[in-house]
Amino acid sequence: xxxxxxxEWALHCCAVLAGLPEGRYLSTKALAEFHGxxxxxxxxxxxxxxxxxxxxxxxxxxxxYRLARPASEVSFLDxxxxxxxKERSFVCSNIRANNPCRPExxxxxxxxxxxxxxxxxxxxxxxxxxGVSLAALIQTLEQEVPxxxxxxxxxxxxxxxx
Amino acid sequence: xxxxxxxEWALHCCAVLAGLPEGRYLSTKALAEFHGxxxxxxxxxxxxxxxxxxxxxxxxxxxxYRLARPASEVSFLDxxxxxxxKERSFVCSNIRANNPCRPExxxxxxxxxxxxxxxxxxxxxxxxxxGVSLAALIQTLEQEVPxxxxxxxxxxxxxxxx
DNA sequence: GAGAGACTACTCGGATACAGTCTGTCCGAGTAAATCCGG
DNA sequence: CCGGATTTACTCGGACAGACTGTATCCGAGTAGTCTCTC
Numbered sequence: 001x002x003x004x005x006x007x008e009w010a011l012h013c014c015a016v017l018a019g020l021p022e023g024r025y026l027s028t029k030a031l032a033e034f035h036g037x038x039x040x041x042x043x044x045x046x047x048x049x050x051x052x053x054x055x056x057x058x059x060x061x062x063x064x065y066r067l068a069r070p071a072s073e074v075s076f077l078d079x080x081x082x083x084x085x086k087e088r089s090f091v092c093s094n095i096r097a098n099n100p101c102r103p104e105x106x107x108x109x110x111x112x113x114x115x116x117x118x119x120x121x122x123x124x125x126x127x128x129x130x131g132v133s134l135a136a137l138i139q140t141l142e143q144e145v146p147x148x149x150x151x152x153x154x155x156x157x158x159x160x161x162x
Numbered sequence: 163x164x165x166x167x168x169x170e171w172a173l174h175c176c177a178v179l180a181g182l183p184e185g186r187y188l189s190t191k192a193l194a195e196f197h198g199x200x201x202x203x204x205x206x207x208x209x210x211x212x213x214x215x216x217x218x219x220x221x222x223x224x225x226x227y228r229l230a231r232p233a234s235e236v237s238f239l240d241x242x243x244x245x246x247x248k249e250r251s252f253v254c255s256n257i258r259a260n261n262p263c264r265p266e267x268x269x270x271x272x273x274x275x276x277x278x279x280x281x282x283x284x285x286x287x288x289x290x291x292x293g294v295s296l297a298a299l300i301q302t303l304e305q306e307v308p309x310x311x312x313x314x315x316x317x318x319x320x321x322x323x324x
Numbered sequence: 325g326a327g328a329g330a331c332t333a334c335t336c337g338g339a340t341a342c343a344g345t346c347t348g349t350c351c352g353a354g355t356a357a358a359t360c361c362g363g
Numbered sequence: 364c365c366g367g368a369t370t371t372a373c374t375c376g377g378a379c380a381g382a383c384t385g386t387a388t389c390c391g392a393g394t395a396g397t398c399t400c401t402c
């Protein structure tokens with residue numbers, strides 16, 4: 001049970017996009033250079049975000065991506081689910097139905113107790129992620145990233161965003 | 163991010179082992195038949211449990227597995243981690259270090275904010291699993307499984323356990 | 325000088341190979357039970 | 364009949380292939396900006 005590296009990339013890219021000037025776009029190429037990632041593969045992560053309607057894209061020169069909603073209305077869960085999918089991490093194949101003691105035609109009432117417990121844990125994980133927005137992340141970063149680096153990064157992005 | 167089917171199998175097997183008479187063992191073969199699973203592959207899940215010291219094994223006729231601790235002292239988390247490993251689901255490759263604006267020899271103080279948030283969610287997931295023991299699971303099952311099926315299953319297991 | 329049209333260069337998006345892990349299977353080492361033999 | 368050595372049959376444990384998802388890469392469709400030509 002390990003999340004794909006796309007999740008990490010998508011989150012970092014969203015953090016950068018959240019600091020973008022209003023109405024501007026940032027290209028995959030710029031995002032890839034900023035994070036030192038393979039441009040071609042990173043584009044797949046951004047495509048996932050685009051399909052989930054988290055970001056908007058534009059073509060042509062000075063094209064790229066920008067957030068489709070305010071940063072305060074995009075949660076970590078949105079980003080994670082855009083990349084990993086909304087399916088629960090635990091899948092119940094209902095193996096209790098194979099019990100040899102079970103009478104023919106026996107029908108279960110509800111989901112298996114084991115699955116219920118696993119799903120509760122999954123729900124707790126998602127709830128935690130739902131509670132953190134990109135805006136909150138930016139706020140945290142602004143506090144702990146050295147001001148000089150923060151400013152120069154902002155300049156870098158602004159320069160590449162148009 | 164999807165858990166392997168071994169996790170489901172291991173949990174169901176632990177549930178059965180928890181209802182085993184004191185001092186008896188149940189073989190992989192019996193567990194596989196009870197759940198309708200491939201014996202050879204199921205054995206790998208049980209090996210994981212054995213390596214994690216959750217179960218004890220014995221060889222020879224009437225050999226097999228039994229819980230190494232009381233059911234009340236084995237949590238879901240123990241079983242899940244035995245199969246999936248104790249590593250966190252989110253790995254931070256510290257891509258912020260590739261930021262082109264970063265001065266040479268710059269050294270980060272703590273873990274990346276994004277990683278911290280993801281790890282908090284992971285901790286919440288694990289905490290939820292740590293809070294449920296096999297004993298609690300058995301109690302739940304005993305309440306919701308039809309008494310006739312519960313009894314016959316217990317008989318079946320007892321018959322195969324030695 | 326201004327406007328319209330064509331061109332260019334850059335973008336995203338999906339289709340295409342490679343790798344690693346999960347799934348499934350096999351056989352050998354080791355042991356507890358059952359058997360057999362001698363006392 | 365009882366005790367012990369031998370045989371046996373059954374178990375676990377690790378070593379060995381196949382399938383699927385994750386990783387990485389490529390090229391084509393489409394558009395915004397730019398340039399040029401005409402008025």
